[in-house]
Amino acid sequence: MKEYISVLIPVYNEEEKIEKTISAIKDIELIDKICVIDDGSKDNTYEIISIIDNIEVIKISKNRGKGNAMQVGLNAVISYSDIIVFLDGDLGESSEEVIKLIKPIINSEAHVSIAKFPKAKKKGGIGLVKKLAKYGVYLHTGVLLDTVISGQRAFRKEVLENIYFPTDYGIEVGTTIDILKKGYKVIEVDVLMHHNETGRNLRGFIHRGRQFIQIFKTLIRKTIS
Structure with a gap:
């Protein structure tokens, strides 16, 4: 019996690439549902996704963070999904590589x-x-992974029923620790995906500074909890 597979794409101000990201995965037969969660975008992201056929669109009126958008999307699909995939909205055509994430989960x-x-x-x-x-x-776990902060992930439903999504940049680190501590098996998969890269400019260093601080806080919380 075929397992039901949903792809969730939380987005914030992704008007440049979101249409290409969706188009590249719409014809993948394994995928049953594409749900895009607009996290209070201030550009034309919502206008673009709202007219794309055969996808579900959820609009959050105010930006509340990626973790919240992920949870909103998850709440919408988890009751009928067996495998759930999270993708970023800026992958463009490279989102088609998602198939490489799905197959290891299908194959157990x-x-x-x-x-x-x-x-x-x-x-x-x-x-x-x-x-x-x-x-x-x-x-925290004794497991060495190279791609801890990658947001492109496929999950068995049972895993997502047993973890919590923080709303800040510590989301990937926090959830990875929880997943490994609960004994679930995690694998890294080489893909040819690409997205917007942060450069060596003031904006880039500010972004990475926030990431560092929030990830550090996440690790501290996990230490004392």
């Missing part, structure tokens, strides 16, 4: 699959955020 190779992106084409930061996330998860 793991409970969770995480996309491992190719090496970035342009220089970003100096790797502090990724190292903090990677070794923070290792210290």
Whole structure:
């Protein structure tokens, strides 16, 4: 019996790529549902997604964070879905690589699959955020993963029924720790996905600074909880 597969795409101000992201996965036969959750976008994202056929669109009136948008989407599909996939809205045509995340879950190779992106084409930061996330998860679980902060993930339903989504940049780290501590198997999958890269400019360093602080706070909470 075929398992029901839903893809959830939380978005905030993704007018440039969201249509291409959706178009690239609409004809994948394994996918039964595409649900896009607009997290209070201030650009034309909602206008674009609201006229695309054969997808579900959920609009959140005010931006409340990616974790909240993920939870809203999850609440809408979890009752009838067996496998649930999360994708970012800025993947463009590379979203078609999602099939590589789905197949290991269908084949019972793991409970969770995480996309491992190719090496970035342009220089970003100096790797502090990724190292903090990677070794923070290792210290909590004894499992060494390279792609802890990747948001492109496929889950068995049972996993998502047993974890909580924080709303800040610590979401991937926090949920990864919870998943591993509960004994679920996680695998990393090489994909040819790409999305908007943060450069070495003031905006980029501010973004990575916020990530670092929120991931650090997440790790502290996990230590004392």
